[in-house]
Amino acid sequence: MSGAGGSTSRHLLSAGDLSRDEALLVLDTAAELEQVLASSTVGKLPTLRGRTVVNLFFEDSTRTKTSFELAAKRLSADVISFAAKGSSVSKGESLKDTALTLEAMGADGIVIRHSWSGAPVNLAHHVRGAVVNAGDGTHEHPTQALLDAYTVRQRLGRLEGLRVTIVGDVLHSRVARSNVLLLHTLGAEVTLVAPPTLLPVGVETWPCAVSYDLDAVLPKSDVVMMLRVQRERMGVSYFPSSREYSRRYGLDVRRAAVLGDDAIVMHPGPMNRGIEIAPEVADGPRSTIVSQVANGVTVRMAVLYLLLGSAEPAIGVEVTRG
Amino acid sequence: MAESWLLRGVLPYGEGAPVDVRLADGRVAELAPGLAPGSSRVLEAAGQVLLPGLVDLHTHLREPGREDAETVETGTRAAAAGGFTAVHAMANTDPVADNAGVVEQVWRLGREAGHCDVAPVGAVTIGLRGEALSELGTMADSAARVRVFSDDGLCVSDASLMRRALEYVKAFDGVIAQHAQEPRLTVGAQMNEGVVSSRLGLTGWPSVAEEAVIARDCLLAAHVRSRLHVCHVSTRGSVDILRLAKARGIDVTAEVTPHHLLLTDEAACGYDATFKVNPPLRTQDDVDAVREGLADGTLDVVATDHAPHTSQDKETEWGAALPGMTGLETALAVVAETMVLPGRLTWRQVADRMSARPAVIGRLEGHGRPLAVGEPANLALVDTGAAWTVDPAASVSRSRNTPFAGRRLPVRVTATFLRGARTHGEG
Ligand SMILES: [Zn+2]
Numbered sequence: 001m002s003g004a005g006g007s008t009s010r011h012l013l014s015a016g017d018l019s020r021d022e023a024l025l026v027l028d029t030a031a032e033l034e035q036v037l038a039s040s041t042v043g044k045l046p047t048l049r050g051r052t053v054v055n056l057f058f059e060d061s062t063r064t065k066t067s068f069e070l071a072a073k074r075l076s077a078d079v080i081s082f083a084a085k086g087s088s089v090s091k092g093e094s095l096k097d098t099a100l101t102l103e104a105m106g107a108d109g110i111v112i113r114h115s116w117s118g119a120p121v122n123l124a125h126h127v128r129g130a131v132v133n134a135g136d137g138t139h140e141h142p143t144q145a146l147l148d149a150y151t152v153r154q155r156l157g158r159l160e161g162l163r164v165t166i167v168g169d170v171l172h173s174r175v176a177r178s179n180v181l182l183l184h185t186l187g188a189e190v191t192l193v194a195p196p197t198l199l200p201v202g203v204e205t206w207p208c209a210v211s212y213d214l215d216a217v218l219p220k221s222d223v224v225m226m227l228r229v230q231r232e233r234m235g236v237s238y239f240p241s242s243r244e245y246s247r248r249y250g251l252d253v254r255r256a257a258v259l260g261d262d263a264i265v266m267h268p269g270p271m272n273r274g275i276e277i278a279p280e281v282a283d284g285p286r287s288t289i290v291s292q293v294a295n296g297v298t299v300r301m302a303v304l305y306l307l308l309g310s311a312e313p314a315i316g317v318e319v320t321r322g
Numbered sequence: 323m324a325e326s327w328l329l330r331g332v333l334p335y336g337e338g339a340p341v342d343v344r345l346a347d348g349r350v351a352e353l354a355p356g357l358a359p360g361s362s363r364v365l366e367a368a369g370q371v372l373l374p375g376l377v378d379l380h381t382h383l384r385e386p387g388r389e390d391a392e393t394v395e396t397g398t399r400a401a402a403a404g405g406f407t408a409v410h411a412m413a414n415t416d417p418v419a420d421n422a423g424v425v426e427q428v429w430r431l432g433r434e435a436g437h438c439d440v441a442p443v444g445a446v447t448i449g450l451r452g453e454a455l456s457e458l459g460t461m462a463d464s465a466a467r468v469r470v471f472s473d474d475g476l477c478v479s480d481a482s483l484m485r486r487a488l489e490y491v492k493a494f495d496g497v498i499a500q501h502a503q504e505p506r507l508t509v510g511a512q513m514n515e516g517v518v519s520s521r522l523g524l525t526g527w528p529s530v531a532e533e534a535v536i537a538r539d540c541l542l543a544a545h546v547r548s549r550l551h552v553c554h555v556s557t558r559g560s561v562d563i564l565r566l567a568k569a570r571g572i573d574v575t576a577e578v579t580p581h582h583l584l585l586t587d588e589a590a591c592g593y594d595a596t597f598k599v600n601p602p603l604r605t606q607d608d609v610d611a612v613r614e615g616l617a618d619g620t621l622d623v624v625a626t627d628h629a630p631h632t633s634q635d636k637e638t639e640w641g642a643a644l645p646g647m648t649g650l651e652t653a654l655a656v657v658a659e660t661m662v663l664p665g666r667l668t669w670r671q672v673a674d675r676m677s678a679r680p681a682v683i684g685r686l687e688g689h690g691r692p693l694a695v696g697e698p699a700n701l702a703l704v705d706t707g708a709a710w711t712v713d714p715a716a717s718v719s720r721s722r723n724t725p726f727a728g729r730r731l732p733v734r735v736t737a738t739f740l741r742g743a744r745t746h747g748e749g
Contacts, residue, residue, distance in 0.1 A: 094634060094637070094638055095638060095639055096637055096638070114639070115641075116639035116640060116641035116642060117512075117522055117523035117524050117593070117640065117641065118522065118523075118524070118593030118639065118640045118641075119593075119639045121592065121593045122593055122638075122639055122640075136523070137523050137524075137641065138523035138524075138525075139522060139523030139524075140523065174523060177521075177523060200519075200520035200526075201515050201516055201517075201519070201520055201526060201528070202516050202517035202518075202519075202520045202521075203520060205517050206520075236509075
């Protein structure tokens with residue numbers, strides 16, 4: 001019998017998998033963990049002792065991988081990091097075969113980052129352990145949305161009714177998708193701002209507002225979340241030049257000045273300083289960029305704890321195996 | 323010489339009173355009530371619908387090159403199980419069917435297997451590269467008698483090359499079957515571009531990429547007075563353009579697949595790559611439009627686009643999986659489900675869309691003929707009271723990638739006859 005044998009597995013595949021209560025439970029649990037760890041001398045909790053968490057990263061991401069590793073280790077889990085990069089691209093070992101290997105190893109939790117949208121869903125069909133989506137293609141990145149929500153609540157005290165503006169390449173952004181879903185669940189009012197080329201077809205069906213005009217939206221924003229814009233998008237004419245992009249959609253000092261006194265500025269990283277965000281804004285008092293990184297570990301601890309900490313997971317969705 | 327059969331109590335085109343049909347010497351010898359068995363082998367088929375053998379304009383048999391997914395033998399056996407007596411074998415094999423050698427090889431393999439006639443499709447361009455015409459005339463003059471030419475899987479996107487191809491095949495009454503997909507609008511495309519693709523984070527394949535090519539090709543066909551066939555029409559806009567083109571008298575025909583008649587892009591929600599296909603599954607509005615188009619004749623035929631794939635090419639991440647679905651064994655049942663039962667088509671019209679018209683488009687002799695004494699005995703028997711559940715493990719095809727797994731379908735092909743010889747059925 002492998003690690004998770006007998007008990008039900010639930011997975012975190014999409015931010016939309018979380019009900020309002022579940023999402024709040026993650027944030028509250030993260031807050032408790034933060035307090036407990038602050039008063040702990042060893043900086044570690046025994047909660048997941050004897051359980052195995054596998055980090056399966058098919059795509060390079062040192063920061064997310066490190067964040068999940070730290071989270072699992074601070075809960076005393078055994079952590080295995082799989083160097084799976086490129087295996088699906090080269091048509092070597094399939095995701096299914098990798099899943100069977102993980103089953104044999106008795107993985108209780110599998111954190112997966114993959115360049116193809118939906119790969120975590122595919123994986124969940126083949127394993128008993130709980131799957132956590134750590135970013136799949138241009139689909140979702142639910143723990144990023146959770147840490148963003150946690151950071152907002154930490155700084156502004158609430159989420160309900162806050163006006164959150166997400167700016168940039170929504171089309172290719174898994175961060176934007178997860179944030180729209182989660183922030184809507186938590187009662188925030190989201191506005192997406194982007195050039196029309198970087199908004200997905202059908203965005204009008206999403207639970208948010210849409211604008212092409214950053215200057216019109218900024219004064220009414222409590223939170224501004226800047227998305228990374230990838231230079232390679234220029235080659236395929238999503239926009240003419242990074243200079244023009246920056247001029248129309250970058251958060252520079254002049255624009256930051258119109259924000260309300262308490263408004264905060266977020267970025268999931270890594271940043272293109274001088275393109276989507278000016279260095280003075282990124283390093284300024286409104287910026288939450290550093291605390292986002294720290295909060296990432298805490299929130300991921302909460303997610304792993306709630307999925308793996310007891311026989312009956314407290315959050316997530318079930319997926320039929322087969 | 324094939325043995326003689328007596329099919330008892332059948333309903334030709336599902337119409338009128340039951341009759342008996344005697345098949346002898348490869349032809350329909352008698353068609354009347356109360357025939358005596360004589361020396362004929364009797365098949366009790368009371369109340370079953372008799373149709374002319376189905377003709378598929380769009381089949382991927384995968385041989386040569388991907389015999390692990392399908393061979394001419396297994397693919398034509400699957401065709402016979404679906405009621406087909408002739409299939410057009412697409413050219414995107416390895417090596418590509420862009421010369422007389424390959425098309426004759428495929429044709430010969432079909433003859434040897436004997437399950438149904440195989441009409442090889444010739445590639446329009448060398449290696450499907452879209453750069454230079456293949457030796458279309460040599461393929462037409464070969465033993466395979468190629469009349470349908472297609473780069474299917476890829477679009478002949480160069481307008482000048484498409485024009486020349488349309489013109490050139492007029493010399494031997496050929497037709498260009500276009501896989502309409504503007505390549506620059508579909509770079510990296512994974513599924514229909516719309517609400518669902520945006521939610522799933524999969525790169526979209528917009529309807530306009532199909533419609534723009536169809537519109538252009540209709541205008542080209544009109545300009546050079548040639549005939550054009552459009553493969554697997556999947557969008558409402560395409561149906562509208564074709565309706566207009568036909569009203570203008572342009573010599574264009576078009577096909578729709580069973581899966582585009584039944585399924586929508588919502589099927590992608592679980593990222594199960596069984597539902598990945600090119601062109602992609604569209605919206606319910608598109609499904610409604612292709613059903614209307616097939617009913618009013620704007621879409622001339624149902625063609626399967628049977629595209630077998632091995633499990634390793636399908637049981638993988640959506641983006642890494644190959645597009646395509648099997649379809650030969652389920653095609654008629656899906657057409658019954660979507661078109662006949664709801665009253666959109668009669669069985670006689672099904673015979674028109676799945677036998678007569680595809681045979682005419684492909685210039686196939688001896689197929690698509692009416693049910694009448696003296697005609698070749700290429701026939702399919704359909705039990706309209708035999709609902710069944712699709713089980714991929716029971717596929718006759720070598721591949722299991724049916725999108726209808728677990729689905730209950732309302733009718734079943736019980737027997738198929740090719741020139742009087744039974745190619746499918748028991749008892
Ligand atoms: Zn095609």
